[in-house]
Amino acid sequence: xxxxxxxxxxxxxxxVELREKLAFSDDDVKKTxxxxxxxxxxxxxxxxxxxxxxxxxFTSKDSEKSIVTLKKYLADKKQIPIKxxxxxxxxxxxxxxxxxxxxxASSLDSMMIGEPQILGQIKNAFRLASTVKSSGAILNRLMHxxxxxxxxxxxxxxxxxxxxxxxxxxxxxxxKIFGSLEGKKALLVGAGEMAELAVxxxxxxxxxxxxxxxxxxxxxxxxxxxxxxxxxxFEEIESxxxxxxxxxxxxxSDKYVIKNKMVKNIMKERKNRSxxxxxxxxxxxIDPTINKITNAYVYDIDDLNGIIDDNIEERNKEAVKGERIxxxxxxxxxxxxxxxxxxxTIIALREKMKEIxxxxxxxxxxxxxxxxxxxxxxxxxxxxxxINKILHxxxxxxxxxxxxxxxxxxxxNVLRNLFDLN
Numbered sequence: 001x002x003x004x005x006x007x008x009x010x011x012x013x014x015x016v017e018l019r020e021k022l023a024f025s026d027d028d029v030k031k032t033x034x035x036x037x038x039x040x041x042x043x044x045x046x047x048x049x050x051x052x053x054x055x056x057x058f059t060s061k062d063s064e065k066s067i068v069t070l071k072k073y074l075a076d077k078k079q080i081p082i083k084x085x086x087x088x089x090x091x092x093x094x095x096x097x098x099x100x101x102x103x104x105a106s107s108l109d110s111m112m113i114g115e116p117q118i119l120g121q122i123k124n125a126f127r128l129a130s131t132v133k134s135s136g137a138i139l140n141r142l143m144h145x146x147x148x149x150x151x152x153x154x155x156x157x158x159x160x161x162x163x164x165x166x167x168x169x170x171x172x173x174x175x176k177i178f179g180s181l182e183g184k185k186a187l188l189v190g191a192g193e194m195a196e197l198a199v200x201x202x203x204x205x206x207x208x209x210x211x212x213x214x215x216x217x218x219x220x221x222x223x224x225x226x227x228x229x230x231x232x233x234f235e236e237i238e239s240x241x242x243x244x245x246x247x248x249x250x251x252x253s254d255k256y257v258i259k260n261k262m263v264k265n266i267m268k269e270r271k272n273r274s275x276x277x278x279x280x281x282x283x284x285x286i287d288p289t290i291n292k293i294t295n296a297y298v299y300d301i302d303d304l305n306g307i308i309d310d311n312i313e314e315r316n317k318e319a320v321k322g323e324r325i326x327x328x329x330x331x332x333x334x335x336x337x338x339x340x341x342x343x344x345t346i347i348a349l350r351e352k353m354k355e356i357x358x359x360x361x362x363x364x365x366x367x368x369x370x371x372x373x374x375x376x377x378x379x380x381x382x383x384x385x386x387i388n389k390i391l392h393x394x395x396x397x398x399x400x401x402x403x404x405x406x407x408x409x410x411x412x413n414v415l416r417n418l419f420d421l422n
Contacts, residue, residue: 002043002059002060002061002138003059003060003061003063003093003094004057004058004059004093004094004097004098004138004142004337005057005058005059005060005063005066005067005091005092005093005094005097006055006056006057006058006091006092006093006096006097006100006101007055007056007067007070007089007090007091007092008048008053008054008055008056008089008090009022009053009054009055009085009088009089009090010052010053010054010055010090010109011052011053011111011301011302013088013089013090014085014088015302016282016284016300016301016302018084018085018088019051019052019053019054019282020282020283020284021078021080021283022054022074022078022080022085023049023051023054023282023283024047024049024054025049025252026124026128028049029047029049029125029128030128030131030132032047032073032077033045033046033047033128033129033132033134034132034134035073036069036070036073036134037132037133037134039066039069039073041060041062041065041066041068041069042058042059042060042066042069042070043058043059043060043061043136043138044058044059044134044135044136044138044139045057045058045059045129045134045135045139046058046125046126046128046129046134046135046139046143047125047128047129048104048121048122048125049125050117050118050121050282051166051280051281051282051301052110052111052282052301053104055104056070057097057101057139057142058070058139059136059138059139063093067091071086071089094334094337095330095333095334098142098145098329098330098333098334099326099327099330101122101142101143101146102145102146102149102150102326102329102330103323103326104118104122105118105119105122105146105147105149105150106119106149106150106153106154106159106322106325106326107119107150107159107160108153108159108319108322108323108326111166111301111304112166112168112169112304112312113159113312113315113316113319114159114160114315114318114319115166116160117166117193117194119147119150119154120193122143122146122147122150123147126143126147138337138340141333141336142333145329145332145333148329149325149326149329152325152329153321153322153325153326156321156325157318157319157321157322157325158314158315158318159315159318159319159321159322166194166280166301166304167194167195167197167198167200167201167248167280168197168201169304170198170201170248170278170280170299170304171198171201171202171205173278173299173303173304174246174276174278175205177274177276177297178245178246178274178276180205180206181202181205181206181207181246182205182206182207182208183206183207183208184207184208184245184246185207185208185209185210185211185243185244185245185246186202186207186209186210186211186244186245186246186247186248187210187211187212187213187232187237187240187241187244187246187247187248188210188211188212188213188223188247188248188249188250189213189214189237189247189248189249189250189251189257189258189285190213190214190249190250190251190252190281190285191212191214191216191219191220191222191223192250192251192252194250194280195212195223195248195250196223196226198248198250198280199223199226199227199229200227202246203227207246209229209230209244210224210227210228210229210230211224211229211230211231211232211240211244212224212229212230212231212232213231213232213233213234213236213237213240214231214234214251215234215251217231217233217234220232237257237258237262238262238265238266239266241258241262241263241266241270241275242266242269242270244275245273245274245275245276246276246278247275247276247277247278247286248278248280249277249278249279249280249281249285249286250280250281250285251281251285252281253281253283253285254283255283256284256285256286256287257285257286258277258285258286258287258290259287260287260289260290260292260293263275263290263293263296264293267293267294267295267296272294272295273295274295274296274297275295275296275297276297276299277290277296277297277298277299278299278304279298279299279300279301280300280301280304281301282301284300286298286300288300342398342412345398345412345415345416345421346395346398348416348419348421349391349394349395349415349419349421350387350391352419352420352421353387353390353391354387357383357384357386357387360383361379361380361383364379394415397411398411398412398415
């Protein structure tokens with residue numbers, strides 16, 4: 001029988017350096033899903049890759065072999081020895097795997113509890129798996145339950161009421177450095193959702209000017225226009241470092257967007273005024289060695305983990321309610337999985353009984369003198385009713401309560417032998 005497994009690493013188990021080495025773009029995810037779909041050890045597969053985690057959710061009939069296959073694939077794909085990341089991995093199976101993905105989608109496992117971005121990222125992971133058809137009956141059911149659980153937690157608890165997110169934390173960190181952001185100038189590198197959230201927080205803190213640089217200029221123009229900012233070309237980033245105070249970067253680049261030399265070149269012209277970088281991208285956008293330059297400060301996504309926010313305590317209280325909803329969802333999904341395991345035996349038992357009944361009905365037809373259609377329908381209704389009543393208790397027992405699950409294998413074996421279903 002299959003097992004549901006989840007293997008991965010996150011902000012609690014691995015540094016940002018390791019996470020960025022193992023991160024997957026959407027194109028990488030699709031390619032990996034297709035390649036691993038050909039593996040005989042893995043049945044269904046879904047990959048979650050965000051700035052804070054890389055996780056493989058999959059089903060397998062041989063857990064040990066599938067885990068070895070995944071580790072080897074990851075090492076070969078990313079050109080990293082297994083020993084360099086193996087100790088950072090966590091493994092969850094069956095109910096624990098379901099519980100973990102429920103908690104992740106509900107942001108109970110996030111760096112900032114209640115942050116909204118993760119649900120969209122989980123939806124995207126499911127969409128990619130559906131696109132390449134690497135998810136099947138098991139993961140489809142699990143993901144639908146996951147999305148429903150996350151939605152329920154959002155609507156029935158106050159976990160998302162307070163403004164706490166990675167972008168919010170970034171602005172709070174900037175305030176700690178400058179004391180006040182009023183009159184400061186900010187440059188956003190990247191025009192995605194994280195950048196937009198950052199702009200909202202910057203405006204609330206009375207930042208004077210906002211510049212937006214994006215590789216796709218029209219996207220930068222769109223975001224800048226929305227907030228009365230100014231869009232600049234990607235090539236203009238270095239020259240604009242001379243005048244801004246805060247740089248928040250969140251692109252999808254696999255190389256540093258802002259390099260050490262760029263900052264060194266402009267510090268004299270700035271007359272050594274403080275320059276504050278917040279890198280919320282994985283892989284990182286900003287060269288961390290910039291920190292060695294006088295009056296230049298670089299903070300990456302892991303640094304945000306240490307920020308204390310007034311709303312965290314309240315969110316943690318609401319998270320307790322969320323955990324209860326997760327436990328309820330795990331129980332419902334577990335019941336479905338247990339029922340699923342007995343389905344082949346139930347189908348085989350019904351088919352066996354139907355086969356016997358059909359054979360006996362045909363004999364009866366031959367002994368009757370020209371049976372009418374009504375006679376035939378009556379006989380068939382009677383036999384169907386008898387089959388349902390005879391099988392009612394055995395099927396109820398197989399699908400039954402938790403006190404029967406421990407003896408499930410025993411019941412299945414007895415039934416299959418009694419009715420010669422093998």
